[in-house]
Amino acid sequence: MSLYGKSILLVIGGGIAAYKSLDLIRRLRERGASVRCVMTQAAQEFITPLSVGALSADHVFTELFDRQDEHDVGHIRLSREADLIVVAPATADLMAKLAAGLANDLASTVLLASDKPVLMAPAMNPRMWAHPATKRNLATLKADGVAFVGPNTGEMAESGEAGEGRMAESLEIVAAIESRLSGAAKPLAGRKIIVTSGPTHEAIDPVRYIANRSSGKQGHAIAAALAELGAEVHLVSGPVSIPDPHGVSVIHVESARQMHEAVERLLPADAGIFVAAVADWRPQAETDQKMKKGVASPALKLVENPDILAGVGHHEKRPELVIGFAAETQDVLENARKKLARKGADIIVANDVSHDSGMGTGGVMGGQRNRVHIVTAEGVEDWPEMAKEEVAKRLAQLVADRVGTKR
């Protein structure tokens, strides 16, 4: 793909991989992009503004308080003129600054003062990359809509060091830039998709409720991955403690009945993906006052909640594609197959949420990883264990294959 007419703002951070950003500038310009560069103070310890300026054929920006550039508020203008901001190398420090919203030099101020899409190519020592602080910042930035390419696994520039943390190669970064700037990578453009996520809370009295261990991580990641492919995503979320995904319209609900109503209101849609762990039952009567101790122990009489997936699967406004998640603790595939027909779904994504599912403490629910089986009328496809974001990406691609772009 040509990048002709596209304008890239390249923020170069202070890591050894800064030398690779010189090649990146060259590759981008070969493809017709114009490249403006901002260098951090630390970046200038590794490569010079002179070589960056020579390759980009433009002034290189290094100072926040530059009288020449700031007479027209240069730090705001720099990002406004760009189609995409690329941070390469993205140091642990730059990731931390943007995740925290710091703006104490030109690079961080430009990033914070911009509403343009951001692509980061992290590069750092494997221990820095594996540090919980960096992991936290990565999760925050992803939730804020920042895209990432790499890092790769391999030898570090420092002798004797190897592991995950090598900056992606120039051509990989170029490919990531092209895919973000090309409309062709949006196979779900024009498609409306409903996703449910998280648990539901079923009130017993004004302060108590019945809930389950769902964190919403898988459903939210799926909503984000679908939006990434261009879909108009409506996420109906139960009570969760994770942020709303970027680029998605979110309706927050508490109970299964509220979730059901929200989904009904959102129909018609092209696809529905029902990931939420909806409570099967609710207390028959919610008391207005807090139940008091000291009297006879109350008996909780439960009644069944509406079955949201089956309701949509058999609805007169049924979406073209209906996918349900089946969390099971035994006979996972057997139960998923039965659900397929009963719920009127095209696909059941089955996962074993038992504690001995091999997924570490707490199992799948609340955890970071998932191992799922894609059950359709044609058969079962077993996916290997992977991060929930990866499951989400693969599932979004599967949705795109089934209900591709509206013409």
Ligand SMILES: Cc1cc2nc3c(=O)[nH]c(=O)nc-3n(C[C@H](O)[C@H](O)[C@H](O)COP(=O)(O)O)c2cc1C
């Ligand atoms: C030789 C050397 C190599 C470094 N390489 C990296 C690196 O690859 N990634 C990184 O995140 N920090 C690296 N650092 C640390 C950063 O330079 C330091 O955190 C700096 O404050 C980053 O500033 P910046 O984010 O404004 O560019 C390195 C430091 C030195 C001295």
